[in-house]
Amino acid sequence: MGLFGILIGLAILIGLAFRGWSVLLLAPAAALVAALFAGEPVLAHWTQTFMAGAAQFLAQFFPLFLLGALFGKLMETSGSVSTIAKWMTTRLGKRRAVLAVVLAGALVTYGGVSLFVAFFVLAPMAQELFRSAAIPRRLMPAAIVLGTSTFTMSAMPGTPSIQNAIPMPFFGTTPFAAPGLGIIASAIMLGFGLWWLEREAGAARRNGEPFGGGATASADSLAANGVLRERATSAREFDPAELTHGEHAATAPGIFAAGLPLVVVVLVNLSMSLFILPRLDVSFLSEPRWGGTTLSAVGGVWSVASALSAAIITVVAANYRRLPSLRETMDAGANASVLPAVSVASLVGFGAVVAAMPAFEAVRDWVLDIGGGPLVSLAVATNILAALTGSASGGLTIALDALGSIYMARATEIGLNPDLLHRVAVIGSGTLDSLPHNGAVVTLLAVCGATHRESYRDIVMVGIVGAILALLAVVALGSVAGSF
Structure with missing residues (x-):
């Protein structure tokens, strides 16, 4: 009955979330259902297990949500994101329209700009560029996904995405974990995605396929759609309703002022991770007043938080007027x-309650016994949980909360570098999270004026197939050569 209760809880969570119900209601309800079927104390699991898991996540990562959303909003309101996207598309032009959209998205998201901010800036530009280049509208969502939600989210070393930050407290790693493997994975995702999109664009031209009807949606229309908003906020780190708030700059900044904060994010993140924090005396962290922790447990979050804070100061100083x-x-x-x-x-x-169920031991043992070693097992676990929750960050945290210490112990036994666990976990969370019920996918299709029927196949190819190919390559290379 315990395993059945877990499955019923998952069904409630997935089914009603897809219909626009708030995860804030569904997650505790689904957790309580799982506890009820297992014969466990329901109220105790709500207040002691569910809330403890949720509170621990907020305690670790809310600073990154706060700073990331604030930075994205400042970049959007100041006109910096629009300037960067226009500069990139103007430089490359309509003859390389697909590449222009992909690189513009990659540039702003690797620099720390929130995903939904990028969506609403890139979609209108992609529309004009694709129309002038005679590329079908149906390819717009896939091009934006490739630039914003693949390699810059999970593979590029140093990316300030929340997904790249989540494994750091579990494995004692930095945002630059396994940089060589991350670059190889990024090249695979980018290369495969561009090949697919150019192939589809070429076939459309030969067949005389027109740009198509429809129009991009505004932030106002999305904010008014409660269903889309609920799906979006459980998938990513920015509430799109806030895109309509704040007065936008009357004049756009130049490319230097617009791009400088992105450079600051990368440089400060790198400096903090590799040079500054390792040289600090942080022995005081072992004291009970600081939670008896270590630098390896908090240093990664400190690095990203410092980088985003410096970037916020930079964007305000460069665009104050x-x-x-x-x-x-x-x-x-x-x-x-x-x-x-x-x-x-x-x-x-919800994941914490599920992991506390006696029946979860069978699930845990099944995952850990998957052949191929801890890398394969970890890749499977993060894929499955990201797919079920429709959230890369949620699925990744659930997997590491339940199994992270076991993977770390096994890695220590066989001499496996934790950096490799970090990179496999992050890339694994960014594959099957892009299933049709994912909030970011649903939102992007709405923003681009496209439908699942028209555009989802291309999203699968660039967002799922390309990411899985990169994940397989990282697991294979890491198993042979270790982390580099």
């Missing part, structure tokens, strides 16, 4: 972080 309502913009950015953070924390709380 172009931000007519700075307080309102910063309030909107802060507010944009709350619902996504609590939604993902609720998914983590």
